[in-house]
Amino acid sequence: MKAFPYLLTLFGLAMLLITACDQSNNSQTGNEAARQEGADALQAKGPVEAQAANALQSPESTNDARVSARSLLDNIAANSDLSTFNSLLRKAGVAKSLSGTGPYTVLAPTEAAFRGLPDSLRDNLESSEHRELVQQLLNNHIIAGKLTTSDLQDGAILKTAAGHQLKVAKRDDKIQIGNALMEKPDGMSSNGVLHTIDKVLVPVKEAAL
Incomplete structure (x- = not known):
């Protein structure tokens, strides 16, 4: 117990x-x-x-990537300051030339550039009677190959799709091609590069439209 x-x-x-x-x-x-x-x-x-x-990651970098994936035609159409150039490319049938893989360099005149043309020339751009000459004028803004501003050398001669020659002049941070100054350079696209310019590059024979 x-x-x-x-x-x-x-x-x-x-x-x-x-x-x-x-x-x-x-x-x-x-x-x-x-x-x-x-x-x-x-x-x-x-x-x-x-x-x-x-x-x-910034919104700008995302946007740049999206723009680079677009074609030249898409980027031209998306820019309201290139509406006349875009319209003429499509009406004249030149847009087909930019729908391939390229690459191409496009010198796109702004709305102000077209307003600076003589009235007679500007009015006739929409006329089907001058379709072939308008095609030549538009092709004078297209160059085979992808040429960024770093590729363009002072004094270089560029041959356009219209068969004409344009001279490059570089002064400080300004680039002139023919008689036009670049306003917004190096717009990258999936099949080339887009430069906006302040004048329409009119060959001598097209100036007589």
């Missing part, structure tokens, strides 16, 4: 140890679950480096 209280004491200590072990295991399980949950959340959001890179 004297041993009975001793046995009860041992039994009580054993129960305390079992309870303590269960609590410790539950705590470890909870911590492990929390760690796993955090890892899953991080994986779902992507690596930290990738998130940082995405945060640093």
Whole structure:
């Protein structure tokens, strides 16, 4: 009988140890679950480096990539300041020449450039009677190959799709081709490069329209 209280004491200590072990295991399980949950959340959001890179990516760089994937015709059509040039390319059938893989260099006159033409010439550009001459005029703004501003050297002679020659003049940060100055150079496209210019490059015989 004297041993009975001793046995009860041992039994009580054993129960305390079992309870303590269960609590410790539950705590470890909870911590492990929390760690796993955090890892899953991080994986779902992507690596930290990738998130940082995405945060640093500017809208401009995304837009540049989108523009570069467009064709020359798409970029010309998307520019409201080239609407007359775009319209003439399509009406005269010259747009077909720019639908290939190229590459091509296009010197695109702005709206102000067309307004600067003599009235008689500007009026006749829309006439079907002068379709072939208009084609020659438009082809005088197309050059085979992809020529960025860094490719253009002072004094270089460029041969256009119309068979005429244009001389390049570079002074400081200005580039002149024929009698026209570049306004917005190096518009990259999937099949070439687009430069906007401030004058229409009219060959001598087309000037008599």
